[in-house]
Amino acid sequence: xxxxxxVPPAGRVFFWATILMNAIGKTVTAYAPAxxxxxxxxxxxxxxxxxxxxxxxxxxxxxxxxxxLDAVTGLTLDLPSDAGSNTALRALRAIQxxxxxxxxxxxxxxxxxxxxxxxxxxxxxxVAAVTAAAEAWGLSLSEDDKLRFALEGEAAASGGLHADNxxxxxxxxxxxxxxxxxxxxxxxxxxxxxxxxxxxxxxxxYTRSARNMLxxxxxxxxxxxxxxxxxxxxxxCFRSDLDQIRRCLKDVVIEPQRAELVPGFRKVQSxxxxxxxxxxxxxxxxxSIFAWCESSQAEEIRGCMTHAFQADGVSCSSWISxxxxxxxxxxx
Amino acid sequence: xxxxxxVPPAGRVFFWATILMNAIGKTVTAYAPAxxxxxxxxxxxxxxxxxxxxxxxxxxxxxxxxxxLDAVTGLTLDLPSDAGSNTALRALRAIQxxxxxxxxxxxxxxxxxxxxxxxxxxxxxxVAAVTAAAEAWGLSLSEDDKLRFALEGEAAASGGLHADNxxxxxxxxxxxxxxxxxxxxxxxxxxxxxxxxxxxxxxxxYTRSARNMLxxxxxxxxxxxxxxxxxxxxxxCFRSDLDQIRRCLKDVVIEPQRAELVPGFRKVQSxxxxxxxxxxxxxxxxxSIFAWCESSQAEEIRGCMTHAFQADGVSCSSWISxxxxxxxxxxx
Numbered sequence: 001x002x003x004x005x006x007v008p009p010a011g012r013v014f015f016w017a018t019i020l021m022n023a024i025g026k027t028v029t030a031y032a033p034a035x036x037x038x039x040x041x042x043x044x045x046x047x048x049x050x051x052x053x054x055x056x057x058x059x060x061x062x063x064x065x066x067x068x069l070d071a072v073t074g075l076t077l078d079l080p081s082d083a084g085s086n087t088a089l090r091a092l093r094a095i096q097x098x099x100x101x102x103x104x105x106x107x108x109x110x111x112x113x114x115x116x117x118x119x120x121x122x123x124x125x126x127v128a129a130v131t132a133a134a135e136a137w138g139l140s141l142s143e144d145d146k147l148r149f150a151l152e153g154e155a156a157a158s159g160g161l162h163a164d165n166x167x168x169x170x171x172x173x174x175x176x177x178x179x180x181x182x183x184x185x186x187x188x189x190x191x192x193x194x195x196x197x198x199x200x201x202x203x204x205x206y207t208r209s210a211r212n213m214l215x216x217x218x219x220x221x222x223x224x225x226x227x228x229x230x231x232x233x234x235x236x237c238f239r240s241d242l243d244q245i246r247r248c249l250k251d252v253v254i255e256p257q258r259a260e261l262v263p264g265f266r267k268v269q270s271x272x273x274x275x276x277x278x279x280x281x282x283x284x285x286x287x288s289i290f291a292w293c294e295s296s297q298a299e300e301i302r303g304c305m306t307h308a309f310q311a312d313g314v315s316c317s318s319w320i321s322x323x324x325x326x327x328x329x330x331x332x
Numbered sequence: 333x334x335x336x337x338x339v340p341p342a343g344r345v346f347f348w349a350t351i352l353m354n355a356i357g358k359t360v361t362a363y364a365p366a367x368x369x370x371x372x373x374x375x376x377x378x379x380x381x382x383x384x385x386x387x388x389x390x391x392x393x394x395x396x397x398x399x400x401l402d403a404v405t406g407l408t409l410d411l412p413s414d415a416g417s418n419t420a421l422r423a424l425r426a427i428q429x430x431x432x433x434x435x436x437x438x439x440x441x442x443x444x445x446x447x448x449x450x451x452x453x454x455x456x457x458x459v460a461a462v463t464a465a466a467e468a469w470g471l472s473l474s475e476d477d478k479l480r481f482a483l484e485g486e487a488a489a490s491g492g493l494h495a496d497n498x499x500x501x502x503x504x505x506x507x508x509x510x511x512x513x514x515x516x517x518x519x520x521x522x523x524x525x526x527x528x529x530x531x532x533x534x535x536x537x538y539t540r541s542a543r544n545m546l547x548x549x550x551x552x553x554x555x556x557x558x559x560x561x562x563x564x565x566x567x568x569c570f571r572s573d574l575d576q577i578r579r580c581l582k583d584v585v586i587e588p589q590r591a592e593l594v595p596g597f598r599k600v601q602s603x604x605x606x607x608x609x610x611x612x613x614x615x616x617x618x619x620s621i622f623a624w625c626e627s628s629q630a631e632e633i634r635g636c637m638t639h640a641f642q643a644d645g646v647s648c649s650s651w652i653s654x655x656x657x658x659x660x661x662x663x664x
Contacts, residue, residue, distance in 0.1 A: 042559065042560075042563060043556060043559070044556045044560070045556065045559055045563055046559045046563070051473055106440070108546055129621060137382075139333045176560070176563050176564060176567055177560065178560045178561065178563075178579060179560070179562045179579075179581065180575075184564070184576070184579060186567050186568060186571070186573075186576065188562065192485045214552060215552070216549055216551060217549040217550065218549065218555040219549055219551065220546060220548055220549065220550060221548070223550045223555050223558070223585065224375060224376045224377065226555070226559060226560045227374065227375070227377055227558060228374075228377045228508070228509065228510045228511070229510065229558050230559045230562060230563045231374060231377055231378070231508050231562045231563055231566045232508060232516070232518065233563075233567045234567050234570075235508055235518050235520060235566050235570070236659075238566075238567070238570040239518070240661075241518075244516070244518065246511075247510060247511075247516060248510065253502045253555065278546075
């Protein structure tokens with residue numbers, strides 16, 4: 001356990017008891033953005049934030065140690081309300097346990113991210129909860145700690161610890177995650193004027209099942225191709241080399257296994273590429289499809305992608321976002 | 333076929349015949365450095381040049397279309413002398429065939445790189461040959477063309493096309509290769525004051541057999557770990573972040589399969605790491621072992637690595653090189 005506060009052990013219990021009892025009734029609101037996990041080329045490694053949608057957690061400090069889900073509003077109303085299955089509550093419980101927090105929380109969760117959309121909704125709820133709790137419970141959590149607790153929450157949805165949605169939702173921008181339990185997160189620069197088109201068909205895919213369907217093995221040839229691609233993609237971002245990004249923004253390992261989950265995926269992807277996208281793939285485990293492109297082409301590419309879905313009889317919503325979208329924040 | 337010269341087709345045959353006949357008897361010498369393939373973290377993707385050893389090709393233009401190996405000198409004397417098996421001759425034959433060159437070459441090969449050492453000797457011979465031939469035969473080959481012909485030569489030794497020795501030997505420095513047949517090569521910046529210690533035990537490992545022993549599959553978990561590592565390694569190089577390079581310079585896929593080929597490998601690797609190396613692994617398919625470290629620690633790490641080999645009864649040679657070593661060059 002890492003200690004992020006500096007009260008000497010002898011006075012710690014009294015100190016905490018005092019400031020936390022004073023916090024009873026305090027209400028804090030935090031917002032965390034949706035995100036594109038994997039970014040095609042970096043399964044369980046890369047992710048970036050989105051600027052058009054996010055989840056909001058309003059947390060009120062209460063007496064006792066209960067973590068209660070007061071209400072869920074917005075796009076999803078029927079989330080689990082126990083701290084084992086709900087990502088926000090599970091993250092709060094993890095903080096409470098580790099720091100032996102002697103007060104509880106009453107939570108309102110406003111879902112701005114559709115459930116099962118592949119836009120990192122479960123991660124955003126956990127990130128917003130951690131951001132709110134750190135403020136409400138008066139904890140000076142390091143960024144590493146926030147990441148760790150949000151990951152613990154996210155595990156309620158995905159069944160594993162991976163940071164490719166949690167980290168971009170927390171920190172914003174494009175990030176690379178190394179490691180699993182205590183990942184190191186590196187901000188990767190994004191060339192100017194790059195936009196992300198996100199198209200969300202009216203379908204649901206659940207991370208856990210999309211993960212369970214993956215083959216346990218990768219051919220050596222595909223492995224080599226994909227390591228070259230992610231290395232070239234990262235180099236291309238640092239070098240602002242759009243040709244390199246275009247060559248490398250691909251996924252020969254995961255995408256072929258998941259493509260069939262999303263009717264029309266190949267047509268939508270092809271429509272994006274034919275109209276100048278730098279790359280297009282599943283956002284997380286789908287069904288949303290993202291495309292990176294130069295900002296000036298974003299509207300046209302969005303039109304082609306939505307048209308391709310609609311031509312297949314699939315209705316969809318679509319947005320355009322900066323790739324360098326901001327991360328989680330407190331709200332008044 | 334890509335045409336790198338600009339003579340209009342109608343005059344081409346006459347043009348070439350004239351300048352090539354004038355070149356009879358012309359002698360050109362080229363040098364190409366040894367290299368570290370894979371650099372541990374990037375199997376078939378990364379490589380960097382070494383500044384202490386290389387191969388030298390002296391090429392004399394002769395009448396007729398023969399490509400003849402006149403002599404082999406230096407560290408290896410018994411190389412194959414047919415254009416199918418010798419990497420230098422095979423590269424020359426590939427150029428001759430593609431450009432329909434109507435003269436031949438008589439070649440002296442000075443091997444400064446021990447055969448089967450894992451220091452990219454077969455690649456360096458091919459690169460030196462291509463560099464010499466471009467000058468002697470008066471071809472304005474693009475860098476892409478040189479790479480392609482040297483790769484074709486290298487295939488004589490390794491049984492496949494992969495550029496992780498050819499590209500650094502040709503271009504120098506640390507390079508990332510994407511693709512197989514026509515790889516794109518990107519120069520990756522290396523933090524200042526980083527040295528490479530190279531320890532070569534008196535053992536031989538042949539690339540082709542070291543390659544054939546590899547499992548055809550990689551577990552998904554190892555694949556994810558390795559993609560995170562190579563992406564982090566490249567980011568660490570761009571960011572001059574030695575901690576990130578240290579975390580990421582590892583190989584969970586290939587090294588475990590090849591380690592047993594080199595008696596004492598784990599002890600030598602551990603000796604390097606215990607003494608502050610940023611990372612240590614097999615150079616190419618071994619048996620040489622490289623370690624990256626801060627320049628100020630290079631002598632000490634070299635001592636520990638050679639001592640570890642010797643303690644196991646394995647004699648060895650060792651060197652210290654810049655990572656940003658120069659690539660191939662013409663010599664007077």
